Amino acid sequence: MSKFIDRVVVHVSAGKGGHGCSSVRREKFMPLGGPDGGNGGNGGDVILEVDPNVHTLLDFHFHPHAKGGNGKPGEGNNRNGKQGEGLLLKVPDGTMILGSDGELLADMVGVGTRYTAALGGRGGLGNAALVSKARKAPGFALLGEAGQERDLVLELKSVADVGLVGFPSAGKSSLVSVLSAAKPKIADYPFTTLVPNLGVVQSGDTTFTMADVPGLIPGASEGRGLGLDFLRHLERCAVLAHVVDCATLDPGRDPISDVDALEAELASYKSELKDDASLGDLADRPRVVILNKADIPDAQELADMVTPEFAKRGWPVFTISAVSREGLRPLTFALAELVSEYRAKAPVVEPTRTVIRPVAKGESGFKVKPDPEVPGGFLVIGERPERWVAQTQFDNDEAVGYLADRLARLGVEDALVKLGAQPGCSVTIGDYMFDWEPQVSAGVETLLTRRGVDPRLEQNERIGASERKHASRARRGLLDEND
Structure with missing residues (x-):
C-alpha cells in the first residue's frame, strides 16, 4: 500500500575536502625543481530542489541520511584533487525546511527553487x-x-488555490474527481481519504488547483482524527470551500452545525506561517459553501432551507451533486473568480537578491573571551581561526609555525595580551587546546632549514632545555657566584 509522508527528519552531511599535497619536483637535470604539491578538491554540497514530478517525502522517510562526495587529495606535479560529487535531492513543491530548533530556513515554492542544505568542506x-x-x-x-553536517525537518504544505474542507464522506474526493483528472480513492465509509489529493481545474481562461484534505471532525486541531496532520495543507490555499453533506443520517448533525464545527477547528489551528503577511490567517480566507448530494430529494429540500442562513454570513452558496454533476459549472466559474481576485491582490514577490558586503578593513572576524570551564584559559571564536586550526598538521613543526604566523597577523596574540593572558595559559580554538607561547610570533623571517622544521620552535626547545639544565645545576650546588 502506498504511503503519503509529509513530515520527515533528514540528516545531511556534505563531503570532506581533500588534503593538500606536500611534494618537491624531482627530475633529472632539474636540481631546484621547487615545490609542486597540488590542492585538494572541495567536498560536494547537498542541495534540495523542487521537482514537479515529486509529490511526497516518502523517499526521505526510508532514506533519511544524505551525504555528498568527498574531495580527492592533491598530488605532485601540481595536480589538484578532483572535486567531490554534489548530491541533488528532489522535494515536492511547497516543502518547508526547518532547522533542528524549529527555525524556518527556507520555503520551497516554485519549480526549480534550490536550497543548499549543507556546504562541502574546502580542499587544503x-x-x-x-x-x-x-x-x-x-x-x-x-x-x-x-x-557541514545538519539535521533538518522537511514539512510539506500543499500548494493549492482552493482547499476543500468537510466532515468525512461529505463528497470532497468525488468533487475533485469530477472537476479534474485526479482519481482519488472513493468509498462509502468514513476516512476513505488518507492523503491530500490535488487536482487541476480549468474554468474559462483560469486554471487553478484544488486540494481535497482528509475529513475533519470536532477536535481535529487538538489531534483527533486525521485533521491535525493535514490542516497544514490548507495554509497556502486562497479560498476555503466547505463541502457539506446534505444527506447525512447521523443524529445531531445538520449543514449549519457542521460548518460551525469546522470553522471552530480552523480558528483553533495555529498556523506556522502566520507571520507571513501574504498568507494571513485561515480565518481571513474567502469562504464558499458547497451543499453536496442534491440528487437526493430530502437533501435538496434541506439545502433550500439552509441557503439563506449561509447567505447572511456573506458566503456564496452552491447546491451541487458530484454524482449527477448538477451545479458544477457555476461553482467552477465562481471559484475561478475568487482565485483570480486573490492573485490580483497578492503582493508581488521580488526575486531574492544577494547582497555582498565586504568586510571593513580592520575587522578581524574573531573574538577572544575567558574560558568559563578552564580557570585562566581563553576561548578564540571565529570562522577563520577555527578553520586554520582544523587545517593544520600538528605533527609538522613548520605547519605549526605557519599557523602561529597566521594567528598573530590576524591579531589573536594582541587580543590575548590585552586580556591579560600569561605564557603557558590554555587557549582553545575550535576543537583544539594549546599552551600559549607568545614568543612564537609573526614577523620573524623564515630561515633556510630542512623541510618540515621551524627554527623558532627549535629555539624555544633549546631555551627550555637550557633553563632546565641551569636549574638542575643550581639544585646540585654546581654553580659559582658568577653564574
Missing part, C-alpha cells in the same frame, strides 16, 4: 600554493575541511 592548499618570499619551499600542506 598544497605546498606549491603556500610559497612566499620568506618560505621558498614549504615542507607542509593544509588539510581539507570537514563538510
Whole structure:
C-alpha cells in the first residue's frame, strides 16, 4: 500500500575536502625543481530542489541520511584533487525546511527553487600554493575541511488555490474527481481519504488547483482524527470551500452545525506561517459553501432551507451533486473568480537578491573571551581561526609555525595580551587546546632549514632545555657566584 509522508527528519552531511599535497619536483637535470604539491578538491554540497514530478517525502522517510562526495587529495606535479560529487535531492513543491530548533530556513515554492542544505568542506592548499618570499619551499600542506553536517525537518504544505474542507464522506474526493483528472480513492465509509489529493481545474481562461484534505471532525486541531496532520495543507490555499453533506443520517448533525464545527477547528489551528503577511490567517480566507448530494430529494429540500442562513454570513452558496454533476459549472466559474481576485491582490514577490558586503578593513572576524570551564584559559571564536586550526598538521613543526604566523597577523596574540593572558595559559580554538607561547610570533623571517622544521620552535626547545639544565645545576650546588 502506498504511503503519503509529509513530515520527515533528514540528516545531511556534505563531503570532506581533500588534503593538500606536500611534494618537491624531482627530475633529472632539474636540481631546484621547487615545490609542486597540488590542492585538494572541495567536498560536494547537498542541495534540495523542487521537482514537479515529486509529490511526497516518502523517499526521505526510508532514506533519511544524505551525504555528498568527498574531495580527492592533491598530488605532485601540481595536480589538484578532483572535486567531490554534489548530491541533488528532489522535494515536492511547497516543502518547508526547518532547522533542528524549529527555525524556518527556507520555503520551497516554485519549480526549480534550490536550497543548499549543507556546504562541502574546502580542499587544503598544497605546498606549491603556500610559497612566499620568506618560505621558498614549504615542507607542509593544509588539510581539507570537514563538510557541514545538519539535521533538518522537511514539512510539506500543499500548494493549492482552493482547499476543500468537510466532515468525512461529505463528497470532497468525488468533487475533485469530477472537476479534474485526479482519481482519488472513493468509498462509502468514513476516512476513505488518507492523503491530500490535488487536482487541476480549468474554468474559462483560469486554471487553478484544488486540494481535497482528509475529513475533519470536532477536535481535529487538538489531534483527533486525521485533521491535525493535514490542516497544514490548507495554509497556502486562497479560498476555503466547505463541502457539506446534505444527506447525512447521523443524529445531531445538520449543514449549519457542521460548518460551525469546522470553522471552530480552523480558528483553533495555529498556523506556522502566520507571520507571513501574504498568507494571513485561515480565518481571513474567502469562504464558499458547497451543499453536496442534491440528487437526493430530502437533501435538496434541506439545502433550500439552509441557503439563506449561509447567505447572511456573506458566503456564496452552491447546491451541487458530484454524482449527477448538477451545479458544477457555476461553482467552477465562481471559484475561478475568487482565485483570480486573490492573485490580483497578492503582493508581488521580488526575486531574492544577494547582497555582498565586504568586510571593513580592520575587522578581524574573531573574538577572544575567558574560558568559563578552564580557570585562566581563553576561548578564540571565529570562522577563520577555527578553520586554520582544523587545517593544520600538528605533527609538522613548520605547519605549526605557519599557523602561529597566521594567528598573530590576524591579531589573536594582541587580543590575548590585552586580556591579560600569561605564557603557558590554555587557549582553545575550535576543537583544539594549546599552551600559549607568545614568543612564537609573526614577523620573524623564515630561515633556510630542512623541510618540515621551524627554527623558532627549535629555539624555544633549546631555551627550555637550557633553563632546565641551569636549574638542575643550581639544585646540585654546581654553580659559582658568577653564574
